Amino acid sequence: MKLRRWIDWVLLPLANLTLALAATAVIIVIIGEHPLAALNYLLAGAFGSQEAIGYTLYYATSLIFTGLAVAVAFHAGLFNIGGEGQAYIAGLGLTLMVLALDSVLPPFLLLPLAIGAAAAGGALWGWVPGYLQARRGSHIVITTIMFNFIASAVMAYLLVNVLIMPGQMTPHSREFETAAWLPFMHQMLAAVGIAFAASPLNASCLLALALCGAVWFLLWHTRWGYAIRTVGHSQSAARYAGIDAGRVIMLAMAVSGALAGLAAVNTLLGVTHRLLLDFTGGFGFTGIAVALMGRDHPLGIVLAAILFGVLYQGGAELAFEMPAITRDMIVVIQGLVILFSGALEQMLRRPLEAVASRFESTPSASRCGE
DSSP: OOOOIIIIIIHHHHHHHHHHHHHHHHHHHTTOOHHHHEEEEEEEOOHHSHHHHHHHHHHHHHHHHHHHHHHHHHHTTTTOOOHHHHHHHHHHHHHHHHHHHHTSSOOOHHHHHHHHHHHHHHHHHHHHHHHHHHHOOOOOHHHHHHHHHHHHHHHHHHHTTTSSSOHHHHHHHHOOOGGGGOOOOHHHHHTTTOOOOOOOOOOOOHHHHHHHHHHHHHHHSSSSHHHHHHHOOOHHHHHHTTTHHHHHHHHHHHHHHHHHHHHHHHHIIIIISBBBBBTTTHHHHHHHHHHHTTTTOOHHHHHHHHHHHHHHHHHHHHHHHOTTHHHHHHHHHHHHHHHHTTTGGGGGGGHHHHHHHHHHHHHHHHHOOO
């Protein structure tokens, strides 16, 4: 018997998260700290002030982009591990567009062009592995991993030898003109009379939420979305129904790459205002866990992204207040969440199915007794 949908989408992820936190508590006890105190510092660091909330949602924004990217590929039966590389190339495309035009175009023209360049760069870097799988039989996992390394090497070469700011030893581009800066959320709120503490949270969070709705509509309310999900369930059935599976794979990977690439918008246009090495910060890989926890649904991805945003931001506060819990320990906590939400995701399925079955059969039995 299959779990009811609400149990599968809500109870099972919560149970897995609880197990991850329980395992974390055991580790914290072993190193001599109190788990409840650690949890209090974690939550206070993530939600204890307006500034903390802004940082949490800033991290969550990038994870929404990469989580959506992984989810679209998953629905097509593909495992896109190339979010890091796609975001790198997206950042490169965005930067080239901005450096060429930021001194001549106003913001209302420059920002859409820069965002479009980021999406196009990510889409291209996602489409190529899709093409290699669809037309040449290459495995998508292998090619996307390889493309991560290629993108990293290209970025390092260009930043060190071509795009580096003149007279600067640190490899980064010159600062973008203010026409290419996305407004911060506290500035947008201040414009309508709402006071909010300054933080890196910027207008790209609104873009991320809009894309959640767009991905939901694409996957469940369009012919392309139906084709993507059909190919994900069975390529042979899709071909029998007249769907070009190879074309759908390339489309799905292009959309996935574009979504991953938009994570560059949050960082480069929203905060750093220049191209930096390693600006992706591992969000491309964490997006895999976000998609898994979110059950590949936009709403679930938003909630999972906020959870990991809490771990990023609250973890910094936790490491500061409890020196025994280092930044490496925070990575361990994130790894445990990924472990129980990914590799061990189905561990509690049978017990929960048994409980659900018992609750469903009890009313029937009582009616028979009457």
